[in-house]
Amino acid sequence: MTAAVIGAGIAGIAASIRLAVKGYDVDVYEANAYPGGKLSSFEQQAGKLHTYRFDAGPSLFTMPHLVDELFQLAGRNPADYFEYIRLDETCRYFWDDGTRLTAWSDHDRFGREVETVLGEPARHLQEHLHDSAVKYDVTEKLFLHRSLHKASTWLNRDALRGYLNLPRLGVFGTMNEANERRFQHPKLVQLFNRYATYNGSDPYQTPATMNIIPHLEYNIGAFFPTGGMISITNSLVRLAEDLGVRFHFNTRVTEIVTEGKKVIGLHTKGRAGGAEVEQLVNPAPLALCISNMDVVNTFRKLLPDARQPERILRQPKSSSGLIFYWGIKREFAELGLHNIFFSNDYRAEFDSLFGRNELHNDPTIYLNITSKYKPDDAPSGCENWFILLNAPNNTGQDWDAIIQQARRDVIRKLSHNLGVDIEPLIETESVLDPRSIESRTSSSQGALYGNSSNNRFAAFLRHANFSRQFNNMYFVGGSVHPGGGIPLCLLSAKIATEMV
Ligand code: FAD
Incomplete structure (x- = not known):
């Protein structure tokens, strides 16, 4: 029995493992040259020997048992593939008035700190x-x-x-x-x-x-994968391959081919020997298809002739992110793995993000530094700064201008809080914005988590993990039930494959 998975995001990989364990012959088609989608990694070079490594997207790892479960399901020892530690210190918080507070995993210690x-x-x-x-x-x-x-x-x-x-x-x-x-x-x-x-x-x-x-x-805890967040993706891909799953990278699915109430094949566009190749992938008979592509684009682009579940597809999207990846040629003892620099007027920040689709001029800054726990992520004496600002989703704003303004705002705020001019310390730099999140992962409007949860019925307005139109079609990932974030994406794969 052959199964096709569209997309090697974390939910697509998890779904492929679960299907392989069930005995399916699984092919995963991925548009990018690498797996993981948002959960990927890259390096920046400053000179020949100066290398900074960054996790591109997620930085906070919770509910690791959902990853372990996949190895256990396959009869493997998770520790043979993947290691992580529980953090004692959850996050360091900074305010412009000089207040600093550390959140500890130990509730009593955290309680004493807030007192x-x-x-x-x-x-x-x-x-x-x-x-x-x-x-x-x-x-x-x-x-x-x-x-x-x-x-x-x-x-x-x-x-x-x-x-x-x-x-x-x-x-x-x-x-x-x-x-x-x-x-x-x-x-x-x-x-x-x-x-x-x-x-x-x-x-x-x-x-x-x-x-x-x-x-x-x-209560459950915040964790850090000792190989960086990317080791979640890499270890699960290794498990999937050990189970016989075939990954086809640089292969974009351009159409889901249906006949009556069944998916019977996929049209793909890929590269082979330097040339672009279009193919009808039709492993006969295709038992089922799981889409890990954002559900809006699955319908709009791959199933344009199918009935479109408009009410769900048109729901307002979650916020997106603007990320600066900076190689910083200094170490800061007052910073930890997770750091937050709060805005002075939180309500104004959210009015700006969701009311006017604009970035606030005093944004809350999340600063993640994996080299605190994984020193080889930055050269000696340096740190790899991942700076995330909440950003509105992409509705065609002038992102180039927004990025320049946000860069100035971030430098001003961090310099104020750390008491040192940050700008001259930036040795390498790259940026991810809602446009590039959208183009790299096909997320509708570059939203990080599919639909927003800004109303009490939101949970019911996410697409189901199965199709009502096609008997052998399923959906996983951050844009469908139960939602975005690594744990929920892993659960979407569980729910979908348990229905198969
Ligand atoms: P995605 O990661 O969206 O990947 C989908 C994949 O499908 C992509 O690889 C794409 O190329 C592929 N694809 C799409 N269309 C096609 C097609 N037609 N053909 C072939 N392939 C296709 N979550 C957390 O838990 N903790 C965090 O700290 C956190 N922080 C985040 C910070 C940032 C900056 C971002 C961007 C996200 C963050 N998230 C976080 C959210 C988390 O990353 C996502 O919810 C999760 O990774 C989404 O996984 P997914 O399976 O839905 O697929």
Whole structure:
């Protein structure tokens, strides 16, 4: 039985492993020359011996057991492929007024820190993290491990628990409202409001249900793959290949060929021997097809003649990102692996991002430095800075002008906070913006997480993991149920392949 997977993003790779374990003969068609999609890696060179390595996209690794599960499913020892450590220190937070706060994985230590730095009773923090765990427990079985689009999901004991606990989920208020009720100090409200950005949403609109997100980081834990984030992609590709999965790189699928209610083949465009080759890939009989391509573009570009699920495809998209990758020729002891430099007016920042589709002039800056834990990612005495700004998704803004302005704003803010002029320290540089995210991974409007979750029905307005039109067609990845981010993408592969 032959299965075709369109796209070697993390969900496509996970789906290919799960299908191979089920006994399918699997081909993965990937437009890029490399696997991983957003979860990829590259190097910058400064002189012959000065090399900086960067993870291109994700930098925070949560729920590693979902990666381990794939190795275990295949009867392999995860440690033979992939290693990671649990972080004691979750993130360092900076504010322009000089306030600095470190979030620790140890709740008591974190509690003491918020008491000392902000005067916030530690009890509020403990209550918040407990509440986050309760919310997660209720939603996990209902939303994360099952299709929302099958009756069986709604007619069982877990669903009943979900209905009974509905008031605890915070469906009817926003994340910001819930956090303002919980915390006295506006800086702690801001800190916990930021978790809305983990799925590209706005804390002033997204429901308080999204307060489940801190549970992943503080209760389950934040982790670091010792080989960098790219080792998630590489180890899973190695596992897939060990199971016989065939990857076809530089091979873009241009059409899904259907007959009646079945997918029967794919049209691809690739390169062979320096020439462009168009092909009808029709491994007879094609048992099933899984698309890891953004669902909007799967329909618009690969299935233009099929019925388009307009209501879902037209939902507002999540935010995107503007990323500066800088090789910095100095080390900063006050910085850690994950660092946040907050904007002074968080509401104005989100009004700008979601209300006017503009970057804010005082953006919150996320600075990730993997060389803190993986020293060979930067030359000795240097650091590899990955700087991510929340950005509106691509609606045709003048990105070149925006990038120049944002670069000045970032340099000003970091120089202020670190007490040193950053600009002369930038030795190498590259930029990723919503346009290039869109062109490199086919994400609609360069959104990082598919549809935004800015309304309480958002979970129901993501596309299902299966097609209602074609019996042997499935969908995985950040644009479909249950959502974006590595853990949810891995779960989308689980849900889709368990339905096969
Ligand atoms: P994608 O990564 O979107 O890849 C899709 C693949 O399909 C691509 O390789 C593309 O080339 C291929 N493809 C598309 N169309 C075709 C076609 N027609 N033919 C062949 N191939 C095709 N998540 C986290 O968990 N933690 C983080 O810290 C985090 N930070 C992020 C920071 C940035 C800057 C970005 C960009 C994302 C971040 N995310 C983070 C989100 C996370 O990266 C994504 O949710 C996840 O990687 C998406 O995986 P995916 O399987 O949907 O596929």
